[in-house]
Amino acid sequence: MRTGSSLGGIGFMLAAVSIYATLNLVVKGLAVGHAAAQLVFFRQALALPVIALAFAFSGGPAALRTRNLRLHVLRGMLGMLGTAGIFYGLGHLPLADAVSIAFTAPLFTTALALPLLGEPVGARRWGAVLLGLAGALVIIRPGSTVFQPAALVVVGACLLLAVHVLVGRRLSREESSVTITFYYALGSSVLAALALPFDWQPVASGEWPLLLILGLLNGVGLLFLTEAFRRAPAAVLAPFDYLHLLYATAFGYLLWNEIPAWNVYLGAAIVIAAGLANLQFEVAGVRRAN
Numbered sequence: 001m002r003t004g005s006s007l008g009g010i011g012f013m014l015a016a017v018s019i020y021a022t023l024n025l026v027v028k029g030l031a032v033g034h035a036a037a038q039l040v041f042f043r044q045a046l047a048l049p050v051i052a053l054a055f056a057f058s059g060g061p062a063a064l065r066t067r068n069l070r071l072h073v074l075r076g077m078l079g080m081l082g083t084a085g086i087f088y089g090l091g092h093l094p095l096a097d098a099v100s101i102a103f104t105a106p107l108f109t110t111a112l113a114l115p116l117l118g119e120p121v122g123a124r125r126w127g128a129v130l131l132g133l134a135g136a137l138v139i140i141r142p143g144s145t146v147f148q149p150a151a152l153v154v155v156g157a158c159l160l161l162a163v164h165v166l167v168g169r170r171l172s173r174e175e176s177s178v179t180i181t182f183y184y185a186l187g188s189s190v191l192a193a194l195a196l197p198f199d200w201q202p203v204a205s206g207e208w209p210l211l212l213i214l215g216l217l218n219g220v221g222l223l224f225l226t227e228a229f230r231r232a233p234a235a236v237l238a239p240f241d242y243l244h245l246l247y248a249t250a251f252g253y254l255l256w257n258e259i260p261a262w263n264v265y266l267g268a269a270i271v272i273a274a275g276l277a278n279l280q281f282e283v284a285g286v287r288r289a290n
Contacts, residue, residue: 009232016225022217024248026217035199038199039084044188045189051219054181071170072183076184077191078160078161086102088153093154096258096268100139100268101151102154104136107133110278117169128278132274134270136271138263178226185218238276239276242275
């Protein structure tokens with residue numbers, strides 16, 4: 001991997017993190033008055049035109065061919081429910097709290113890799129998973145007077161998103177990232193649309209631009225992430241993902257006067273340390289395998 005290519009990948013990753021941090025702000029602003037499934041629908045459906053542009057550089061309509069439609073539907077359902085849970089958390093928790101808990105998703109991915117894909121995990125990576133879950137408990141503080149049930153919704157959402165990632169990993173053995181991204185956006189938006197008649201909330205005229213921004217940001221963010229991982233290894237890019245927490249802390253304070261409690265800082269530090277250790281162990285395992 002050339003240094004220039006890796007630097008380009010870091011640049012795309014930084015842009016993607018900034019985009020999704022802004023997306024979280026839009027979601028938090030809309031989540032109080034709108035159902036989570038409604039926001040997921042607009043986020044995914046309005047991203048489709050942006051994603052479709054990628055087909056011009058990926059073989060055109062031929063990129064739509066798939067022999068794994070059931071897996072795409074399953075992944076769309078998992079992604080839709082998981083994203084809805086995260087959106088619910090953003091609407092009911094301080095921004096930094098929700099983002100910190102969401103960092104447990106990669107740890108769940110590691111824990112489920114063995115039973116779902118047969119991938120070896122190893123004692124050190126199990127240790128990182130348990131450490132990260134302990135950090136999440138520090139943030140959530142079950143049984144305390146500051147405990148909020150919405151935190152458990154975010155944990156459940158992270159579990160669903162972890163399975164969603166593993167299904168995508170299975171699909172990547174046979175299909176391109178553009179194909180997988182397109183079917184995910186299409187499938188999750190269709191599934192979210194099925195829930196709209198049961199919990200539709202009126203959209204004010206001033207909210208339509210925000211919903212449009214929500215979809216466009218998601219589409220551009222997905223493309224930037226894809227390009228980042230095409231240019232640089234995951235081990236180089238992953239640490240920059242934790243900038244989400246800095247954004248969340250700053251935006252939460254500036255816009256909603258949210259100041260994270262001591263347990264959020266401590267728990268987030270534990271979760272991040274566990275995530276970085278897990279990544280290091282995974283990279284070391286790949287190197288030994290090669």
